[in-house]
Amino acid sequence: MNGSSKNMTPSQFEVIKELNLICSENSFWLFMAMQSAIFKSENNSVIQNQINNFSEQWCTLFNKYYDPNYVNLFKINVSNFFDTYLSYLNHIINGENQICDGLLNQWKDLAGSVAKNFANVNPYWKEQEWRAIISNQINILDKEMKNNVQGIYSTLNQSYNIYNKVASDIAEYAATGLIKQFSI
Numbered sequence: 001m002n003g004s005s006k007n008m009t010p011s012q013f014e015v016i017k018e019l020n021l022i023c024s025e026n027s028f029w030l031f032m033a034m035q036s037a038i039f040k041s042e043n044n045s046v047i048q049n050q051i052n053n054f055s056e057q058w059c060t061l062f063n064k065y066y067d068p069n070y071v072n073l074f075k076i077n078v079s080n081f082f083d084t085y086l087s088y089l090n091h092i093i094n095g096e097n098q099i100c101d102g103l104l105n106q107w108k109d110l111a112g113s114v115a116k117n118f119a120n121v122n123p124y125w126k127e128q129e130w131r132a133i134i135s136n137q138i139n140i141l142d143k144e145m146k147n148n149v150q151g152i153y154s155t156l157n158q159s160y161n162i163y164n165k166v167a168s169d170i171a172e173y174a175a176t177g178l179i180k181q182f183s184i
Helices: 010-038 044-052 054-062 068-093 097-121 127-149 156-181
Strands: none
Touching (some): 010 127, 010 156, 044 054, 044 068, 068 127, 097 127, 127 156
């Protein structure tokens, strides 16, 4: 979008508002899940259920624009992506490094699948761009998980702010693609 909201139509504003909400909530709950799991909070299962609903948020939006077959495939890939995040997080906490290596690779492979799905459905979304953005998210989360498990919390606020900025970039990139593709 790279412009002020003054240059947007109300419909364009709604698209970017919805994507910003989805992406900012995803940021919050991913970091909350990390803290909850590490500190074995009683609300850990509630928070992990919130993450399990991420694919629903995206699908609710995509159902407005895309074929149901694509949305179902996307839902499966996104669900697997976030399930792998939770599994990786739990294995990191338990110190199961051999399992973690495989899960990290699986998580990155799933990021590639999500990126490819995006690029296949929208000519304004480039697979390489999505891969870079999602890889950046994984790297931030991976680093912060490992730091937190080691009791290093000094980077948490900065990492969250950076991650949230990446999430904002995702929202803008996704909104721009939708607006261009569907002449919103």
